[in-house]
Amino acid sequence: xxxxxxxxxxALALAIMLAACGGNDSGANKTPANTPAxxxxxxxxxxxxxxxxLTIEATNFxxxxxxxxxxxGEPVTITLKSVKGNHGISINNTDIxxxxxxxxEYTFDAPGEYQIVCNIPCGNGHAxxxxxxxxx
Numbered sequence: 001x002x003x004x005x006x007x008x009x010x011a012l013a014l015a016i017m018l019a020a021c022g023g024n025d026s027g028a029n030k031t032p033a034n035t036p037a038x039x040x041x042x043x044x045x046x047x048x049x050x051x052x053x054l055t056i057e058a059t060n061f062x063x064x065x066x067x068x069x070x071x072x073g074e075p076v077t078i079t080l081k082s083v084k085g086n087h088g089i090s091i092n093n094t095d096i097x098x099x100x101x102x103x104x105e106y107t108f109d110a111p112g113e114y115q116i117v118c119n120i121p122c123g124n125g126h127a128x129x130x131x132x133x134x135x136x
Contacts, residue, residue, distance in 0.1 A: 052076035056131070058087035058118065063131040072111045072135045079103040088120040091133060108135040 051074045057064035058080065070076045080089050082100035090097050092115040096106055099120070108114070118129035 053079070054133075055079045055081055056089060056116065057081045057083050058089070058129070059084040061122070061124075061126065061128050063116065063129065065131060067113075067132045067134050068116075069134045069136060070108060072108055075105050075107045077103055077105050085122050086120055087118050087122055087129070089116050090119040091116050108133070111135045 052070055054068055054070060054076050056068065056078065064083075078091075078096065078098070080087070080098040080100065080102055082088075086100060088097065088099045094106065094108075094114060096104055097119060098104060112135055114133040114135065116131040116133060118126060122129070
């Protein structure tokens with residue numbers, strides 16, 4: 001009886017992990033790497049105070065862009081939108097760790113490339129969920 005419960009619980013946990021991200025998209029709708037990140041801001045004093053806006057959308061085993069471009073030394077509000085599946089992000093060489101639909105304001109002081117990875121195991125394509133922030 002205990003063995004059956006253990007097998008059932010293991011199968012359930014595996015099914016949840018595999019369902020977290022969903023299918024395998026070819027990436028045909030992905031934005032080209034040389035397209036700037038979403039840095040547009042709508043009118044209003046609040047957006048003027050927060051500076052750049054960067055929205056990262058996570059879907060089935062991929063982010064919406066291969067790279068996101070921001071300006072060095074200017075605050076940027078980074079928002080993670082988990083469109084399909086359950087995702088989070090970490091940005092290497094920073095203390096940024098976001099979960100689904102969270103935001104944080106951050107200022108990149110040094111130029112360069114910062115790797116973005118999904119930090120929630122989301123299934124077979126999890127290891128392919130990488131992108132980068134390019135700070136100019």
